[in-house]
Amino acid sequence: xxxxxxxxxxxxxxxxxxxxxxxxxxxxxxxxxxxxxxxxxxxxxxxxxxxxxxxxxxxxxxxxxxxxxxxxxxxxxxxxxxxxxxxxxxxxxxxxxxxxxxxxxxxxxxxxxxxxxxxxxxxxxxxxxxxxxxxxxxxxxxxxxxxxxxxxxxxxxxxxxxxxxxxxxxxxxxxxxxxxxxxxxxxxxxxxxxxxxxxxxxxxxxxxxxxxxxxxxxxxxxxxxxxxxxxxxxxxxxxxxxxxxxxxxxxxxxxxxxxxxxxxxxxxxxxxxxxxxxxxxxxxxxxxxxxxxxxxxxxxxxxxxxxxxxxxxxxxxxxxxxxxxxxxxxxxxxxxxxxxxxxxxxxxxxxxxxxxxxxxxxxxxxxxxxxxxxxxxxxxxxxxxxxxxxxxxxxxxxxxxxxxxxxxxxxxxxxxxxxxxxxxxxxxxxxxxxxxxxxxxxxxxxxxxxxxxx
Amino acid sequence: xxxxxxxxxxxxxxxxxxxxxxxxxxxxxxxxxxxxxxxxxxxxxxxxxxxxxxxxxxxxxxxxxxxxxxxxxxxxxxxxxxxxxxxxxxxxxxxxxxxxxxxxxxxxxxxxxxxxxxxxxxxxxxxxxxxxxxxxxxxxxxxxxxxxxxxxxxxxxxxxxxxxxxxxxxxxxxxxxxxxxxxxxxxxxxxxxxxxxxxxxxxxxxxxxxxxxxxxxxxxxxxxxxxxxxxxxxxxxxxxxxxxxxxxxxxxxxxxxxxxxxxxxxxxxxxxxxxxxxxxxxxxxxxxxxxxxxxxxxxxxxxxxxxxxxxxxxxxxxxxxxxxxxxxxxxxxxxxxxxxxxxxxxxxxxxxxxxxxxxxxxxxxxxxxxxxxxxxxxxxxxxxxxxxxxxxxxxxxxxxxxxxxxxxxxxxxxxxxxxxxxxxxxxxxxxxxxxxxxxxxxxxxxxxxxxxxxxx
Numbered sequence: 053x054x055x056x057x058x059x060x061x062x063x064x065x066x067x068x069x070x071x072x073x074x075x076x077x078x079x080x081x082x083x084x085x086x087x088x089x090x091x092x093x094x095x096x097x098x099x100x101x102x103x104x105x106x107x108x109x110x111x112x113x114x115x116x117x118x119x120x121x122x123x124x125x126x127x128x129x130x131x132x133x134x135x136x137x138x139x140x141x142x143x144x145x146x147x148x149x150x151x152x153x154x155x156x157x158x159x160x161x162x163x164x165x166x167x168x169x170x171x172x173x174x175x176x177x178x179x180x181x182x183x184x185x186x187x188x189x190x191x192x193x194x195x196x197x198x199x200x201x202x203x204x205x206x207x208x209x210x211x212x213x214x215x216x217x218x219x220x221x222x223x224x225x226x227x228x229x230x231x232x233x234x235x236x237x238x239x240x241x242x243x244x245x246x247x248x249x250x251x252x253x254x255x256x257x258x259x260x261x262x263x264x265x266x267x268x269x270x271x272x273x274x275x276x277x278x279x280x281x282x283x284x285x286x287x288x289x290x291x292x293x294x295x296x297x298x299x300x301x302x303x304x305x306x307x308x309x310x311x312x313x314x315x316x317x318x319x320x321x322x323x324x325x326x327x328x329x330x331x332x333x334x335x336x337x338x339x340x341x342x343x344x345x346x347x348x349x350x351x352x353x354x355x356x357x358x359x360x361x362x363x364x365x366x367x368x369x370x371x372x373x374x375x376x377x378x379x380x381x382x383x384x385x386x387x388x389x390x391x392x393x394x395x396x397x398x399x400x401x402x403x404x405x406x407x408x409x410x411x412x413x414x415x416x417x418x419x420x421x422x423x424x425x426x427x428x429x430x431x432x433x434x435x436x437x438x439x440x441x442x443x444x445x446x447x448x449x450x451x452x453x454x455x456x457x458x459x460x461x462x463x464x465x466x467x468x469x470x471x472x473x474x475x476x477x478x479x480x481x482x483x484x485x486x487x488x489x490x491x492x493x494x495x496x497x498x499x500x501x502x503x504x505x506x
Numbered sequence: 507x508x509x510x511x512x513x514x515x516x517x518x519x520x521x522x523x524x525x526x527x528x529x530x531x532x533x534x535x536x537x538x539x540x541x542x543x544x545x546x547x548x549x550x551x552x553x554x555x556x557x558x559x560x561x562x563x564x565x566x567x568x569x570x571x572x573x574x575x576x577x578x579x580x581x582x583x584x585x586x587x588x589x590x591x592x593x594x595x596x597x598x599x600x601x602x603x604x605x606x607x608x609x610x611x612x613x614x615x616x617x618x619x620x621x622x623x624x625x626x627x628x629x630x631x632x633x634x635x636x637x638x639x640x641x642x643x644x645x646x647x648x649x650x651x652x653x654x655x656x657x658x659x660x661x662x663x664x665x666x667x668x669x670x671x672x673x674x675x676x677x678x679x680x681x682x683x684x685x686x687x688x689x690x691x692x693x694x695x696x697x698x699x700x701x702x703x704x705x706x707x708x709x710x711x712x713x714x715x716x717x718x719x720x721x722x723x724x725x726x727x728x729x730x731x732x733x734x735x736x737x738x739x740x741x742x743x744x745x746x747x748x749x750x751x752x753x754x755x756x757x758x759x760x761x762x763x764x765x766x767x768x769x770x771x772x773x774x775x776x777x778x779x780x781x782x783x784x785x786x787x788x789x790x791x792x793x794x795x796x797x798x799x800x801x802x803x804x805x806x807x808x809x810x811x812x813x814x815x816x817x818x819x820x821x822x823x824x825x826x827x828x829x830x831x832x833x834x835x836x837x838x839x840x841x842x843x844x845x846x847x848x849x850x851x852x853x854x855x856x857x858x859x860x861x862x863x864x865x866x867x868x869x870x871x872x873x874x875x876x877x878x879x880x881x882x883x884x885x886x887x888x889x890x891x892x893x894x895x896x897x898x899x900x901x902x903x904x905x906x907x908x909x910x911x912x913x914x915x916x917x918x919x920x921x922x923x924x925x926x927x928x929x930x931x932x933x934x935x936x937x938x939x940x941x942x943x944x945x946x947x948x949x950x951x952x953x954x955x956x957x958x959x960x961x962x
Contacts, residue, residue, distance in 0.1 A: 212745040219745075230687065231714065234721035240747045244725075247688030247710070 072180055073172050075187055077267065080141045088139075089146055090294050095127040096143035097298065100164040107167060108480050113174070120171040149283070149291075150298045152276040157299055162272065166265045173257055181256055188263050192226040195250060200225060203243065203250060210243050224253040233258050318367045328493035330467060330486045331428045331440060332414060333357050339424045344378040349417060349425040351389075353409055355396050360408035360487040365397045410485045411464050429454075429463040446473050534873025537584060539895040540608050548898060549604070549866055550926050555597035557934055558614070560707075561941030568949025576639075578615030578622040580861050581607055590861075591622040610870045613861035616641035617712075638858040643689075643711040643719060645726075646854040646862070647675050648701035655845045657770050657778065662871070664700045664889055667769035672702055673884045674761050675848035678753045679704065679726065680881040686749055687722070691937045693929075694879040696892060698869025702879060703862055707937055709944060716857050723855040725749070728847050737785050739843045741836040753847070754839060762842045763817070771809040772845065773799070773816035782820070785841055787833040791823055865929070868895050877925040880932065893921035 102123040106116055128143075130136040144165070151161035173181060185192070195203070208219025230249040236242045236258050242249040251259060284292055316324050325337045336354040340346050346354065351372075358368060372393055376385045394400045411427065419426040428437055437458065441451050450473035457466035468483045475496045483489050543549060555574065556563070562573040579592045579600070589607075594600035604612065616638035620628050625636040649672060653660050658667040676694060683689045683706060691707040714722075728750070729738055746754060766772070773779045779799055783792045799816055807815070821838055828834045854860055867876045873894040879887050901921055 206748040209745050209748045209751060213743040213747040213750075215743045217744050230721075231710075231718050234717050238721040238724035240725055240749065243748055244686040245688075246685070 072176060073169065073184060074137065074141050074144075075184070075264065075267070076141065076144050076271075079145055080138070082138065082142075084142050086290070088142065089291065090298070092139050092143040093146040093150065093298055095139070096147055098127045099123045100147075100161075100168065103164050103167050103171075104160070105481060107163075110480075113171075116167070117171045117174050120168060121175060124172070146295075147298070148272060148275045149279060150295050152272045152279055153299070158269075158272045158276075162265065162269055165268055166261060169264050170257060170261045173260060178253065181260075182253075185256055185260055188260060190228075190232075190259070190263065192228045192251075192259070195225040195227050203245075206243050207250060210241070214241060222252045222254065226251045226253070226256075226259070228259065232262060234262065316362050318363075318371060321363070321371065324361075327497060328490050330483070330489040331444065331470060332426070333486055333490075334444070335428055335440065336424050340375050344375045345380070347423050347425075349419060349423050351392070352396070353414060353417075353425040355393060356406055356408040357486050357490075359397060359406075361490055365394065365399065368393055368397070408485070408487050411467070411483065414486070415463050427463050427467075429458050429466040430461075434458075441470065444470065444474060446470065534894045534896050535868065535870055537608065539873070539899050540610070540868065542899055542902070543868060543895055544604050544608055546902070548922060550929070551601045551604075552597055553926065553929060553934060554864065554866065555600060556938065557707075560709075560712075561938055561945050566942070566945055566949070568945045568952070572621075573617065575621050576619070577617045578861070579864075580613040580615065581609035582611035582613075583607060583609055591625065593622040593624075612864040612867050614864045615861045616858045640712040641858040643706035643714055643722065644855060644860070644862050645679060645704040645706075645723075646697070646701065646851040647672060647679075647704075647848060648697070648851060650700060651849040651851070654781075655770075655772075657772075662700055666888070666890070669889055670761070670765050670769070671846065673887070674757055674846055675850075676702060676704075676879065676881055676884045677757050678848050679850070681752070681756070682726070682749055685752075691933065691940065692881065693865065693933050694881050694884070695865040696874070696877050696879055696887070696889060697863065698867070698874050698876045699872050700889075703876075705862075705865075709941075719858070720852075720856045723850065723852045726848065726850055727852060728843055729849050737787060737833075737840070739785075739840045739847070740833075741840050741843070742832070744835070746836070746839065750843075754842065758842050758846045762846050763814075766845060767813045767817065768810050770845075771813045773813040774809040776800075779816065782841060785844065786824070786837055788827070788830060791827055791834075795820060795823060866925075875922065875925070877922075878929050878933065880928060897921060 099120075103116075103120065106119045111119060128136065128139060130139060147161065151157040173184065176184070203225075204221055207221045207225065211221065212219050227248050228251055230237050230244050230247055233242065233249050233251055233255075236251065236255060237244065237249060241255065242251055244250075287295075322341075325334060329337060333354060336346065336350050339350070340354070355368065355372075358371075363371070369390060372389060373382070373385050376389055380388075391400060396406050398406070414425070415427045415430050417426050419431055428440060432440065434455065438451060438455070441454060446454065450469070454466045454469045454473070457463070457469060464483055467489070468479050471479050471483055471489060471492070475493060477496060479492065558577055559574045562569045562571065564571045574597075575593055575595045577593060578590070579594070581589045581592060581603075583589065589609075592603065594603060615622075617640040618625070619635065619637050619639050622636075628636060649656070649659075649664050649668060650661060652668070652671050656668040656671065659665050680692065680694070683692055683704075689706050689708045689711055693705040693707065695703045695705065697703055728741075730740070741750075745751070771778070772782065776799075779796075783796060786792050786795075795816075798819060802812075820841075824834060824837050828837065854862065863876060865876050865878060868874070869876065873896060874889075874892045875895070875898070877892055898921055
């Protein structure tokens with residue numbers, strides 16, 4: 053793959069007669085624009101993170117099929133089929149570079165790409181599936197004639213053992229060495245005889261997924277070797293920074309547009325701060341109320357959060373003014389602080405509508421003396437953190453779990469555990485954005501509101 | 507050995523013999539006996555070496571002369587000192603190491619990519635990573651995993667009433683390994699006290715990945731029990747998978763209705779039958795049967811007869827009522843499986859780097875030798891008749907046999923000779939023959955020559 057800066061795209065040699073799902077067996081021989089290098093990868097990453105989310109939430113296979121279909125159409129579709137195909141291939145190979153660099157990254161990528169492949173495969177029709185099986189060059193023989201007749205009774209038993217009341221045996225069975233279909237063997241979903249498993253046409257998925265997974269796993273090891281020995285150094289001014297940024301990028305919702313749950317008004321703000329703010333924002337909020345002031349870092353972190361939560365510009369100005377004028381007076385407020393609040397909302401200067409900070413950014417910040425921003429799980433001393441958690445209502449048992457995560461530097465998990473303890477519910481996706489914490493909290497509280505008495 | 511050494515050894519042994527006409531159980535094993543066992547070539551060093559070399563004896567150009575040296579062994583010494591990652595260049599260095607350490611236990615691990623005892627000399631990156639490359643497919647069956655279904659013993663004890671559970675397990679697993687998986691070179695070994703180990707040594711088996719081993723272990727898994735559920739075997743669907751059906755028809759059903767009832771009388775008391783009633787997921791049926799059994803307590807029949815009668819009643823009741831719910835469909839089979847189906851230790855089988863005790867070791871608690879078991883004759887095997895260390899020593903002292911068991915004479919009827927002969931003829935020889943064929947054919951493929959005559 054050749055990465056270039058030219059505006060013109062060189063026509064690719066791939067014909068549209070390729071099977072619909074590429075197998076990523078070899079790196080493509082095509083030229084890629086630098087912008088596409090990153091953009092395609094980001095889109096694919098959104099799909100993979102969506103898959104990860106679906107799996108974490110325990111979606112069943114049919115739900116995952118639908119999810120993958122939706123995600124793919126949303127992020128990877130293009131009106132031109134050959135462009136879409138190329139994007140598929142390019143994005144996969146770029147992400148290989150990104151995710152080959154550590155065991156943890158490899159494991160995640162392998163799991164998600166395999167799941168993605170599995171569900172895309174399931175969505176294909178039978179002919180397309182057989183074509184893909186052929187593509188792998190697997191030497192599986194179809195079982196026919198006398199051999200099939202001899203097995204029919206036991207194949208019927210297998211079918212019945214899987215919950216189908218009538219022992220209808222499929223028309224096509226493949227004879228494959230049992231080592232190729234471990235998950236079918238483990239769940240006794242196939243007949244095994246003399247070292248061969250008899251796989252029904254409908255069970256092909258398992259066959260190919262195992263092959264796919266094994267191939268990608270080996271490829272990642274080779275890619276890693278190439279990366280560490282040549283590519284990383286050679287591309288240090290061009291591709292390497294992009295590759296390194298991609299694996300840590302936050303790809304969730306950016307909360308720059310507030311949603312229906314999130315509109316809060318000034319009169320509710322104290323109540324809502326107590327019930328739904330994550331610890332970092334609660335702390336900042338309490339400090340504003342207490343000191344009638346916040347330094348720059350805190351103003352940014354809390355201010356943008358409030359914007360994400362649905363506080364309108366006018367209300368925001370009123371809020372900050374009400375507090376700050378107790379210390380600095382109205383004139384100084386207008387002169388020194390109002391401008392930057394308006395700036396945050398994109399009403400001044402280059403008019404960028406700034407997005408609220410994600411946990412990643414907050415954790416990496418470096419609060420100094422007099423600062424109150426940052427992530428309490430990281431930046432507070434143990435005593436202060438315990439006191440703060442106590443004020444949030446955590447029992448001493450709940451606190452131990454949280455403190456344990458903190459000791460292991462899993463700050464976001466600590467916040468997630470706090471969330472779970474406060475609301476008595478589990479948060480499988482994990483907290484990675486303060487506004488996410490807020491929205492989830494609001495959802496729970498609204499669903500618990502008792503109906504009006506009759 | 508020089509004369510003085512022989513004489514002092516004889517003295518040592520005579521003293522021991524005098525002390526042990528009626529050995530206490532504790533005296534079945536002690537360090538001195540162990541020294542004699544390993545020191546005097548009772549332990550079959552060259553057979554073990556031949557086995558684990560898998561034909562790579564250096565006599566054929568296609569041999570890998572370093573193969574044996576890449577196998578991990580571990581020694582457990584007196585005082586629980588544990589030495590891992592031991593490896594030996596050849597048979598005599600293995601023998602020397604055992605004779606200087608007299609380990610209480612010898613474990614066999616995997617064949618690695620480099621000699622285990624030199625693993626630190628290689629970096630962990632690039633192509634020279636220290637990783638397992640071959641390892642037998644192994645299984646471990648321990649009678650303590652059956653404690654909830656045997657009433658004669660518990661814990662470390664085993665007797666003639668409960669050992670048949672192990673026998674049935676061997677039959678079921680062995681049949682499946684040969685018929686379903688097509689394996690040919692399978693060694694079953696007594697673990698020395700209360701179970702058996704199985705070593706599948708086909709080349710295909712040795713090269714299986716962890717994922718594949720896990721798949722086979724799960725294929726064998728039926729029992730999913732813990733204290734929290736009463737119904738530990740749940741057979742769903744409308745029929746049994748052919749493997750389970752064959753096991754049921756050929757081994758389990760007959761065993762349950764015959765020997766098991768006779769030895770365990772699983773319905774004869776209230777405690778016992780309540781456990782079985784709890785496996786029936788229908789309260790009405792439970793009450794119906796309970797009613798019948800509570801009232802017939804004053805029968806004059808034997809325990810065994812009572813059990814059989816109740817089993818028939820249970821079967822008849824379930825037969826007429828099984829359409830009531832899907833969970834009742836195979837309730838009878840579930841009960842049989844709960845009591846009789848093999849329970850293997852999954853963790854032992856799943857990973858290539860898991861170590862397992864070597865055959866012909868001596869169990870420190872019982873003094874019994876870990877002898878091979880013939881799977882085609884496993885009904886005959888009696889764990890309480892396996893030679894102990896002290897018996898072996900006594901046999902030597904009474905001049906009953908030579909210490910050197912490499913003798914081929916049929917007249918050698920020493921206690922251990924039978925086991926070693928069986929190991930050689932049933933397992934080792936066919937295995938080595940097949941290994942040599944494989945080495946030869948892959949060598950020929952490599953060099954692309956037509957068949958020459960290589961003399962062995």
